[in-house]
């Protein structure tokens with residue numbers, strides 16, 4: 001039934017849902033109005049809570065968007081499986097979150113509750129409070145990886161060329177998400193683990209499968225009643241074996257590097273995590289492996305999904321191919337190869353695709369570690385969550401004029417395409433910017449440190465596609481996304497025709 005109900009744009013799904021509502025939910029709600037027996041009232045309340053959580057899993061995006069438009073900028077509450085979520089969206093509230101101390105609001109606790117790393121990440125149980133063991137991962141990604149990007153260019157281009165050629169050797173139409181995921185995993189593998197491990201097929205298979213295992217494993221555990229979580233969680237590693245394989249593979253390499261006197265020659269995330277780890281109380285190889293595994297999980301899935309949506313949008317709006325090609329065939333591309341940044345029209349196109357089809361419609365999740373009061377008096381009790389309704393904000397006409405219209409150059413300098421006035425009231429902006437109306441990367445000191453890598457990888461893959469193909473969806477009319485909780489995901493089986501460029 002679960003699979004039947006995963007929402008696509010199909011009317012069958014809506015029909016199934018109405019049937020469930022008619023059979024279970026409505027009678028229960030009705031019964032609860034009349035029943036006096038305290039035990040029955042308790043049972044019905046539990047069933048009602050379960051149904052509400054189930055509804056959230058299927059319709060989170062719509063529920064949040066509806067509540068956002070009614071709230072008109074004020075905080076509002078939504079009941080989600082993990083907790084009651086207090087959504088805030090004004091600049092003042094966002095600033096309150098950004099300025100909260102590490103012992104007040106915690107992204108780490110919220111992520112732990114969602115991902116259940118104790119069962120899905122080989123037993124890693126990170127601290128609730130950020131910074132207890134340093135934040136070397138931020139310097140690793142935000143500074144060291146970003147600065148290293150131009151030196152990765154040759155390797156990245158070879159990976160993209162080779163994988164497209166292999167995939168399209170015998171056929172033009174391929175599953176877009178699978179191809180993108182394979183290429184993104186390879187590029188991320190090069191950045192995270194270095195060339196040798198990236199070329200180890202077995203290790204990379206485990207690394208790719210591990211990301212999926214964390215997603216599905218944590219979702220299965222989230223569907224269970226609390227008392228069953230440790231029981232099912234304890235047997236889960238027997239089925240989700242990739243977490244152990246990835247961990248063991250990483251520990252072996254890290255131990256070698258810790259023993260070796262000239263490991264400084266490595267330029268990858270493993271090495272930078274080693275170099276930035278606490279000096280006073282040195283980490284074991286296992287602790288370093290856990291850190292790498294935690295950030296590896298955040299890396300591949302969101303990036304591959306967001307890039308797949310860029311491809312869908314390019315197929316739906318082929319009129320952008322010509323100006324984007326003109327840009328990549330101009331001297332702007334040399335600057336991009338040299339610095340890893342630039343290509344402002346492509347940058348705006350990527351940003352507009354992420355606005356139209358954001359992977360996540362909720363961001364900046366924080367769990368209150370103690371009572372927290374926003375500057376307007378809105379209060380969170382210990383254990384409550386707050387978040388930002390980013391999906392709804394990206395379609396808000398007070399923030400984005402004509403929000404339902406795809407405007408690929410909305411964020412670019414208008415002079416670049418012969419206009420004088422910017423569509424956006426705040427003027428041109430970059431994909432990687434963090435602004436009050438662009439909360440895609442989160443907020444404050446926890447803004448995504450991997451966003452420069454995201455932009456770099458997306459641009460390289462798009463560059464290759466624009467240089468070589470005229471892409472088109474095999475089935476233009478079929479829905480190409482599904483939603484689960486607050487996530488939008490590529491619909492399985494969506495194929496793209498990569499016709500060689502005319």
Ligand code: HEM
Nearest residue numbers: 298299302303306363364365440441442443446447448450
């Ligand atoms: C399209 C892809 C991505 C999106 C939309 C995205 C978005 C986000 C968001 C919303 C946050 C939370 C910020 C907050 O709560 O304030 C975050 C945190 C984070 N992201 Fe990303 N991210 C993406 C890809 C990546 C990649 C590729 C990496 C690694 C290379 C990465 C590494 C991280 C890390 C380590 C954090 C935690 C930051 C901290 O705790 O200080 N992300 N990201």
